[in-house]
Amino acid sequence: MLDNTEALNALLENDAKVISVMYSKILPKVQKFVIQNKGQQVDAEDIFQKALLQIAVRYRREPFQIKSSFEAYVFTACKNLWRRELNKNKIRVTDDAILELHHEERDMALATFEQERWELFTEKLEAISENCKKILKLFFGKVSYERIVKVMGYSSETVARQRVFKCKTKLTQAITSDHRYNSLKEL
Amino acid sequence: MNPEEENTYIEDYLLGHLSKTEEASFEKRMSEDIRFRESVLIQKQLFDALPENNWSSAENVAEKRIQEYEALYRDKETLQLKETLKNVNRTYQKKNSKSTRVWLFYASAALIAIIISIGVLMSGPQNVQELYVDYYDTSDIPSLVTRGVKEDTLLINAERYFEEGKYQEALTILDAKIETTTKNKASILLYKGISEMELNQFQKAHTTFDQLSNTDLMDAPMGAWYKALLYLKMDDPEKAKTILQEISTSSSNYKYTEAKELLEKL
Missing domain, CATH: 1.10.10 (Arc Repressor Mutant, subunit A)
Structure with a gap:
């Protein structure tokens, strides 16, 4: 089990040792999820990396507390990034005009924004x-x-x-x- | 419009229940009434964000926030973390594939061992008797009964017995027939020889195949091939080889290809 604060700090401090624990503990679950949902091994690796970067960037912008376990938090972030990816493909297929070519950082910035909004929505839904x-x-x-x-x-x-x-x-x-x-x- | 009516109006719009004209006036109101617009948008986002198979993407949001994130993704610290993540992943995948490879190695070694032992149990080294079984094939020998000729019930029966593997019954008829027949004799000799061979009457079969070979009939060349098979059955590969070598001298000979193949295996 990874301690939440320790894990967040590892992302800020580039601690490869703690990060490799994240890979061995969480990535297999993400792989399973992505593969079960029309994805492949490489998609899972890509999503996992993006999720960790996203958490690091958000934490640097404004430190926050993770209420669940770190593992569950990362998994949810991965799940949402994959939902987003599948949804993007859906839109791409139905309407090419909607597709805007963003560079990678902008796309990740938008994904981060969307994740924050999703968290606000689900948090409030859970509270009623x-x-x-x-x-x-x-x-x-x-x-x-x-x-x-x-x-x-x-x-x-x-x-x-x-x-x-x-x-x-x-x-x-x-x-x-x-x-x-x-x-x-x-x- | 009271709040409940407005709510129904928004729901109808979001669920696509409005007509084209109604939609147009709905969107006109959205562009004029900020409070109304916000109420519509938050509901639209909830429709997109809550179901598992959907996602609410940011469409028209404060550029300031997005740019802030963009800058963070581009800065040195993030790029360093990205490098670390790539490296950790590489090591992790390598370690993983190594353990998979080790597992695959043992699994395939075990599988090969199983296949080999099954192979040994099933076949063993191919012996001469088996070659006989492999090459014994009477499906292409001519019928005893010539079409157009007056039906010979005895020969029909003989052929049927032969096909059913009742060689003794077939032989009884064939032995009697050989004395009285002049036409179609080669076929009778062929069936007789094969029947004798199958009944392990090797000497008799040998004589019969010789007789067949020595006729000037069309089926005569078959005698050589079946004599070779007879030697295989008698476990005498050397004599079989001599005949097969004769057959393999000319590609026009009956069973030329098979003879060459068999020679290689012997």
């Missing part, structure tokens, strides 16, 4: 009631109201709409009132 969380996961997963009525056992679609509205308002208020939101919002 279990019931709201469940409803919103269905709703933002584009599950129809008809289906939400059945899954949640509501008496009617009107009730479902009211519940979604209330929960959504709670979530968006929690997000927008957070000080991080201002610099993370779309203009």
Whole structure:
């Protein structure tokens, strides 16, 4: 097990010994995930390197605390970078015009920004009631109201709409009132 | 529009439930009303960010923040870390592939050993008897019954017995027939010889194949080939070789290719 502070400091100090522990402990899991999701070994290596760089850069810009384990944190960052990669390919296939050629640093900067925003969203989602969380996961997963009525056992679609509205308002208020939101919002 | 109505309006837009005209007026309102626009965008981002199979990408965000990150990615410390990561990865992959290679080495060694032992158990060194089995093939010998000729039920039966491996029954008919037949005699001799050979009546088979070879009939050349096979069956490769060498002198001879091949194996 890697100690969170020790691991973050290793990234700042270029500590190859601690970093090699990260590779042997975390990379195999990332490989498994990427390979199971349309990727290859090299993609996993690339994503893993980017995730560690991303964490280092963010930590240098503004030190933060990792609430989960370091391993879980890196894995989530990798998972998101891979989701982003797959999504980019999806967009590339459907609409070439959307594809902008960014140089590597800019692309990584955007990925970092997106990761921060994702963290704010999921953190706030985790903080609201279990019931709201469940409803919103269905709703933002584009599950129809008809289906939400059945899954949640509501008496009617009107009730479902009211519940979604209330929960959504709670979530968006929690997000927008957070000080991080201002610099993370779309203009 | 009360908040709930506005919410339904936004949902309909994001889920693509509005008509083209409605969409246009929706987007017009977005460009004029900042609060409305922000409400739409945050919901759009949630639709993109929360499902596992999606991702919310930054489209129109504060350039200051992005540039700040870009600069950090470009600076010396980050580049040094990148180098370290590359090196660590290289070492890690090398170590990994080494252990994979070692494992593969033992696994393939074990596999080869298994294959060899199966091979030994299954075949052993190829002996003369096996060569006989390999090359014994009666699928191309002519039928006893000539088409167009009045049906000879006895010969039909003989051929059927032969095909079923009932060589004794076939021989009884063939022995009787050989006395009375003048036409198609070569085929009868061929079937008779092979039947005798299969019944291990080597001396008789030898005589029969000789008789066949000495006729001036079309099937006569087959006698030589079957005599060679007979010698293999009798475990006399030297005599077989002599005949095979004769066959292999001319490519027009019956079973020329097989004869050459067999010679090499002997």
